[in-house]
Amino acid sequence: MVSEIQGECVLSEVVFLIFVTSLILFRTLLNRNLWMNPLSDVMGGWGIWETVNGEQKLTTECIENVIMMVPFSAVVMWTFEEKIGNGWKKILWQSGKIAFIFSISIEMLQLLLRLGTFQLADIFYNTVGGVLGGLLYYVAIKARKRL
Numbered sequence: 020m021v022s023e024i025q026g027e028c029v030l031s032e033v034v035f036l037i038f039v040t041s042l043i044l045f046r047t048l049l050n051r052n053l054w055m056n057p058l059s060d061v062m063g064g065w066g067i068w069e070t071v072n073g074e075q076k077l078t079t080e081c082i083e084n085v086i087m088m089v090p091f092s093a094v095v096m097w098t099f100e101e102k103i104g105n106g107w108k109k110i111l112w113q114s115g116k117i118a119f120i121f122s123i124s125i126e127m128l129q130l131l132l133r134l135g136t137f138q139l140a141d142i143f144y145n146t147v148g149g150v151l152g153g154l155l156y157y158v159a160i161k162a163r164k165r166l
Contacts, residue, residue, distance in 0.1 A: 032098040039094050044088055047125045051134040058130070064140035081144050088118045088148030089155060096156040105160060111153045118149020 063069075069078050092114040096103060103113050122145035130137040 023117070029098075032094070036098045039091050043091055043121075043125075044072045046087065048128055048132070048134055051129070053133050054136060055133070057133050057136050060136045062137060063136075064138045064144075071102050081140060084141050084144035085148035085151065088145045089152040091121070092118050092149040092152030093156040093159075096153055098159075105157075110157045111150055113145055114153025114156070115150040119146045119151070121149075122146060 022100050037045065062080075064080050067078060067081060070076070095117055096110060096114055103110060122142045125135050125145075126142055129135040
């Protein structure tokens, strides 16, 4: 009986992880136009202001990249909590590492498939979002233990 309940919990965690990953892949790969030169803006996207035709324009791309990876890394930590452990340094390291590898994979796929542009800022902001997701997960497990 207990193993059946644990199996259902693990299944629901994996299904939720697949759902969150699918949302990210839809946003970063599937919902993009083809680019002739995906390396045209490698160093772009570092700020919230960009110059378009001589005008300053507000862009939220960097904030979106951070926000996108927060739930992903939190769900990864939740799904694999037994393998990762519960120390805050280990959680932050693992969540940052997983977000970095996932972000590099997405950027390489964008480069190879010519979907969007390859940007170093995206990798950085996704990694920051991954670490914040790990921090959110750590705070949640500590709050759950106090209840």
